[in-house]
Amino acid sequence: xxxxxxxxxxxxxxxxxxxxxxxVTLLCKGKGxxxxxxxxxxxxxxxxxxxLEPFTHIDAVIRISSRSGLGLLENAEIKEGYEAxxxxxxxxxxxxxxxxxxxxxxREGQEEDRIYILLLWYLSSLCKGKDSLTSTLVFxxxxxxxxxxxxxxxxxxxxxxxxxxRRIFYNPTNGQTFCQECQAIxxxxxxxxxxxxxxxxxxxxxxxxxxxxxVNTLVMEEAWTYLKTIHSNILERQxxxxxxxxxxxxxxx
Numbered sequence: 001x002x003x004x005x006x007x008x009x010x011x012x013x014x015x016x017x018x019x020x021x022x023x024v025t026l027l028c029k030g031k032g033x034x035x036x037x038x039x040x041x042x043x044x045x046x047x048x049x050x051x052l053e054p055f056t057h058i059d060a061v062i063r064i065s066s067r068s069g070l071g072l073l074e075n076a077e078i079k080e081g082y083e084a085x086x087x088x089x090x091x092x093x094x095x096x097x098x099x100x101x102x103x104x105x106x107r108e109g110q111e112e113d114r115i116y117i118l119l120l121w122y123l124s125s126l127c128k129g130k131d132s133l134t135s136t137l138v139f140x141x142x143x144x145x146x147x148x149x150x151x152x153x154x155x156x157x158x159x160x161x162x163x164x165x166r167r168i169f170y171n172p173t174n175g176q177t178f179c180q181e182c183q184a185i186x187x188x189x190x191x192x193x194x195x196x197x198x199x200x201x202x203x204x205x206x207x208x209x210x211x212x213x214x215v216n217t218l219v220m221e222e223a224w225t226y227l228k229t230i231h232s233n234i235l236e237r238q239x240x241x242x243x244x245x246x247x248x249x250x251x252x253x
Contacts, residue, residue, distance in 0.1 A: 004074055007031055009060040010119055012099040014052050016042065018210050024052050024073055025103055026060055029116050033106040036062055036071035051076035055085065055095050055123055069109065079214040084127040091126045094136045097241040098122060103142065105147050114146045121207050127140035130211060133220060138210055139200040140227040144175070149234055150203060151176055153196045168196055169172045175230040189229075 012033070013025035022041040026034050051058050057080040062071040085091045102119060106112050124138040126132055144150040146247055156163055157176035167190045169183035170176060177196065178185065198215050205213075215223075232238040 002065055004061055006059055006061050007034075008079070009034075009058050010099075010116065010123075011052055011054055011056045012059065012103045013054070014038075019043075020150050021211045022052060026062075027102060027106065027112060027116050027119065028059075028060065028062075029113060030111060032112045033103070033108045034064070034071050035108060036060075036064060036073040038073040038076075041073075049075050049078070050081065051078045052087075053081070055099050055119075056081055057120070057123070080123075082123050082127055084129075085123065088132075091132050093241065093244045094132050095123065095126060097239060097245065098112045098136060098143075100241050101143060101231060104237070104239065105143065110146075112146075115143065118142055118146065133224075134211065134215070137199075137220065137223050137227065138202045138207075140231065141199050144227065144230060145203050145232040149175065149230070150199075153177050153200055156182050158185055163193075163196075165193070167191070168193060169197075170226070170227050173233050175226070175234075189226075190221055191226055192219070195219045195226070199223055199226070 001153060007026070007028035007030065009026040009028045011024060012027050015023045017023040017037065018041045020043040022038040024036045024038050026036060028034055038048060038052060040046050047180060056078060059077045059079060060073060061075040062073055064071045083095070085095050085189040098119070102115060118139065122135055141150065153161060154163060155161065158178055159182055161179060163177055163179045165180055165195040169180070170180045170189050170191055171178070196211065199220050201213050202210060228242065
């Protein structure tokens with residue numbers, strides 16, 4: 001018989017199912033992504049008390065069926081609601097983009113504590129007033145790395161020599177970088193050395209030191225384009241939330 005367990009969780013999605021139920025997607029510490037049915041969640045406002053809103057941090061009591069793998073969400077207690085994000089449209093859109101990426105990247109039942117900790121850091125950074133675009137670029141860089149798709153950007157993927165010059169070339173289908181001599185093999189897009197070095201900094205530095213690096217608008221624009229392209233091409237779909245970012249950033253949409 002399935003046993004109920006409590007998990008520290010982040011809500012990364014929800015959708016209506018039936019007349020009164022919600023299908024809730026959680027990223028749980030120690031368990032990974034779980035989809036759960038919240039019975040009567042749409043009709044009983046008091047039962048879950050806003051705990052199932054996107055990117056809410058909750059203690060979730062879940063009973064998982066051994067047959068279907070689908071969980072039954074029995075109770076949810078809010079640990080952090082991140083209200084500062086909900087009251088700022090720019091932050092709200094960016095946070096929704098990032099949880100959509102997490103949902104697309106993570107497989108159900110596969111432990112994803114590295115991504116769980118990264119998402120907690122990201123949401124906290126937005127609430128603490130850190131620059132929202134920089135925070136999002138850092139998150140997307142490290143998410144790509146956590147999923148195993150961020151190669152060493154400072155070495156040519158073909159000849160393994162350090163890339164040099166003012167521009168670096170990359171393959172838009174997988175993000176691999178190439179030197180000028182090898183770019184004709186696969187690299188068709190250009191990116192500046194400054195942008196590559198910034199992403200390497202975001203990838204490698206401890207998170208508590210990440211905002212020590214100040215980058216200009218051109219680097220942010222290039223990094224946004226690179227990360228949007230690589231995430232979307234590897235996932236073979238573009239997250240829907242990107243269409244909302246066009247109204248926020250213009251060039252960054």
